[in-house]
């Protein structure tokens with residue numbers, strides 16, 4: 023038998039070095055499942071198409087490789103699209119491959135026919151339908167390069183099923199055709215000079231510089247220039263509690279360079295800066311070669327910035343919950359922090375108020391958060407992909423109880439695939455972030471519709487074969503976390519917490 027279009031796709035993915043394809047099956051893509059066998063392309067089957075994209079997203083952020091998701095056409099594709107938005111805002115290199123109705127039936131009411139490329143386009147860097155079986159390999163190579171080049175992001179290809187089944191006589195692209203480095207464009211002498219002569223300069227990087235390799239570049243830049251750099255990748259921006267007293271720093275800076283960071287809502291569209299501050303927008307980082315021979319003055323400003331961002335209330339160190347429970351989120355964070363001290367540990371934070379408490383109380387060398395998109399629900403798929411990418415690491419996801427419900431069935435995926443991460447659910451029996459808005463904006467008597475049951479998410483996890491722990495009182499927390507970490511499989515610790523608004527900080 024000659025090669026089918028599907029073989030070209032599977033072999034091209036394998037040649038590109040794709041280590042996993044996060045997939046959910048469906049009629050249109052079954053030829054690719056079949057072709058994956060011969061191409062030795064590992065498929066990891068998930069429980070919801072959005073989870074496949076979230077996993078590809080976390081994979082992209084943590085490894086720098088393009089994360090690949092494969093879903094079926096029509097409704098399968100539609101399910102995947104919402105998750106593209108998170109990857110787009112996070113500047114994560116993702117390729118979404120969706121099956122598609124066959125070309126010879128288009129316009130006739132084909133099974134699950136839908137304008138898929140158009141539907142994905144607003145949430146992607148690029149989005150198109152492949153037109154010929156012979157170009158499937160080239161299309162894939164181009165899509166992968168686009169996902170990684172410049173500011174990384176998701177790219178979508180729709181693959182009509184007749185092209186996947188057609189016999190092809192086409193060459194596979196070379197390995198090099200799939201490769202492109204996330205580039206951080208080069209020097210900009212004027213900007214460097216302005217930074218060098220500023221008294222309180224600040225470099226604010228966008229999400230793409232916040233992941234493993236980007237962070238190294240930022241560290242090098244900061245070491246060479248003494249200019250403090252921060253990454254803004256969280257939805258509350260200036261009010262993000264994990265950024266401590268960032269608002270003070272932004273108001274005091276005299277020169278700000280936005281390095282691949284938009285002057286968007288997270289910076290109050292620029293109103294977060296002092297009125298005399300000079301703000302420059304630059305698409306990336308000046309490269310270190312152009313710094314040679316320059317002298318950069320050290321000053322106390324860099325330390326001032328660091329300590330402002332690290333600011334947390336002193337009482338957090340000793341804050342204790344009521345012994346009878348529920349727990350204060352700070353106490354939960356303090357215990358979880360102990361699990362994430364090793365160099366490769368990963369923190370996943372998601373959800374409304376609890377997600378913010380988690381980010382404010384826990385740090386880890388690697389972080390995957392729901393990001394500027396502010397979309398909740400991705401934590402469990404993120405954690406599963408993180409464990410796959412970094413199998414020797416402790417991976418802890420901290421998520422709200424509402425958030426848990428979005429992708430709880432991925433705990434089954436985790437157990438089935440041997441992905442032993444820990445999910446810590448902050449259970450306040452509420453969609454608290456929105457409840458807090460009701461309290462602030464409309465008052466307690468007008469609170470409506472946001473209560474949840476104090477549900478036993480630990481038992482849900484057990485039902486999927488994971489390890490479950492239920493924590494009502496502070497004394498139970500540490501032993502429960504220890505048992506969960508030692509369980510040797512995915513685990514869920516369901517912690518009853520106080521229903522508190524996320525913290526905001528003022529000095530003094």
Ligand SMILES: Cc1ncc(C[n+]2csc(CCOP(=O)(O)OP(=O)(O)O)c2C)c(N)n1
Pocket residue numbers: 372373374375376377396397398399421422423424425426448450452453454455456
């Ligand atoms: C996909 C999506 N749907 C809805 C929202 C709005 N939203 C933001 S936080 C939140 C409540 C989250 O509740 P939970 O996970 O229990 O966390 P809590 O705020 O209670 O700590 C909601 C509904 C959103 N940001 N993203």
